[in-house]
Amino acid sequence: MKKKINIAIDGPAGAGKSTVARQVADNLTFLYIDTGAMYRALTYKAIEKGIDLEDGPLLKKLLDETVIDLQVGEKEQHVLIDNRDVTTDIRSYDVTNNVSFVARQSEVRKEMVKRQKLLANKGGVVMDGRDIGTYVLPESELKVFLSASVEERAMRRYKELLENGIEADFERIKKEIALRDKRDSEREVAPLVKAKDATEIDTTSMTISEVVNSILQLAKERA
Ligand code: DC
Numbered sequence: 001m002k003k004k005i006n007i008a009i010d011g012p013a014g015a016g017k018s019t020v021a022r023q024v025a026d027n028l029t030f031l032y033i034d035t036g037a038m039y040r041a042l043t044y045k046a047i048e049k050g051i052d053l054e055d056g057p058l059l060k061k062l063l064d065e066t067v068i069d070l071q072v073g074e075k076e077q078h079v080l081i082d083n084r085d086v087t088t089d090i091r092s093y094d095v096t097n098n099v100s101f102v103a104r105q106s107e108v109r110k111e112m113v114k115r116q117k118l119l120a121n122k123g124g125v126v127m128d129g130r131d132i133g134t135y136v137l138p139e140s141e142l143k144v145f146l147s148a149s150v151e152e153r154a155m156r157r158y159k160e161l162l163e164n165g166i167e168a169d170f171e172r173i174k175k176e177i178a179l180r181d182k183r184d185s186e187r188e189v190a191p192l193v194k195a196k197d198a199t200e201i202d203t204t205s206m207t208i209s210e211v212v213n214s215i216l217q218l219a220k221e222r223a
Helices: 017-028 035-049 056-064 093-103 106-120 132-136 150-163 170-186 208-222
Strands: 006-010 031-034 068-072 077-081 125-129 142-147 199-202
Touching: 006 017, 006 132, 006 208, 017 031, 017 125, 017 208, 031 035, 031 068, 031 077, 031 106, 035 056, 035 068, 035 077, 035 093, 035 106, 035 125, 056 106, 093 106, 093 170, 106 125, 106 132, 125 132, 132 142, 142 208, 150 170, 199 208
Parallel strands: 006 125, 006 142, 031 125, 142 199
Antiparallel strands: 068 077
């Protein structure tokens, strides 16, 4: 049987990567892997243990002792650390605003990339993150870079929070997204950049299904 292709989807926070990647994966019956969730899971455990979030070697040690499992669920992907379901916990405010400190530690990234490569070695994977096209799966057949203006990304996040009954401050969200962009793009190790051979899709004025369909079209051409 012909090996299935791998699809790498990168882009800044709030560009719609996870929603789009999940739908593309469902459509192709591929496996969806949310690599941001892996960094979030480690951050969650480190906060819980009171570990310094800028201590790379200590975080790497913690990661070595941690099993991070991504499981396919009915509506969403479930994230487990050491068999404990932390799907909701890793989306907390605290984790969201601290994860980029953990994600910039080279020791941590090296191990995460190793685990992510393993997950994709059989093909048939849609993986989303920041460095998938550049470092994790540089050989992937299709690389997509999703972008959207900061305003638009903040608005999406704001609406999502309100829909979930959570009070939100639009200006504050906008500032936090801009700050996270800055930290992710300016870090020394594997910063957020578009791979040379990635197709950029500006999703600012597109619907989710329009984005999904353009990626499916590209996947058809590459398969
Ligand atoms: O996509 P997200 O918001 O769940 O990602 C959480 C953080 O992890 C974000 O600050 C960027 C970082 N990240 C990364 O550095 N590399 C990845 N492959 C995925 C996420």
